């Protein structure tokens with residue numbers, strides 16, 4: 001289990017290692033998920049999971065709404081929540097697990113960002129969703145980029161770069177994210193792309209924390225799709241909205257006791 005220290009000051013969260021191998025994602029499965037839910041401080045019925053489709057759709061969890069249904073999971077690659085009684089989660093094997101929390105409001109997001117989602121602007125979309133749903137300003141966000149495949153190991157074809165261009169990313173950005181490898185092969189730096197997209201969305205650079213742990217290099221500790229293939233397990237990134245913001249708001253009456 002890994003935590004990002006600056007993020008832990010804002011919201012309870014963690015990234016799992018190989019020590020926990022959750023079963024299939026359908027909501028009825030409790031294998032491993034019960035342990036993950038318990039670590040997050042909720043029952044497994046309050047652990048929100050989504051059917052990830054490598055897109056940029058957002059699932060909204062709102063305080064006071066009923067527990068997530070155990071029927072079909074919503075299709076989404078980002079979840080935003082203001083409900084401290086629900087832990088929200090994404091699953092990855094090499095893709096980037098991104099967790100966000102608002103240090104004033106305590107609201108959170110969990111994002112699955114592989115190359116397709118990153119090309120589809122899922123990072124910017126998640127930051128925007130926190131703003132629209134809960135009034136979060138990007139300058140109040142703290143971001144943790146968890147273990148994922150690094151530029152050391154992430155070889156891709158030219159069609160991936162073309163997809164970023166087609167999705168409207170600036171050439172300067174694409175040039176920073178892709179570097180030449182053997183023949184027509186390229187290296188993609190998803191850590192850099194995620195950081196740049198967070199900054200472009202207004203998140204302060206000093207509030208972006210990248211673990212810089214490559215899952216393919218450290219397959220002894222983390223699952224890797226590139227190394228292990230389709231049978232690879234999944235790292236789960238989990239975060240739960242704070243009951244109350246944990247970092248004092250210098251401009252607000254955060255030290256006052258709750259009123260009657």
Ligand SMILES: [Zn+2]
Pocket residue numbers: 149150151152153154214215216217218
């Ligand atoms: Zn590596």
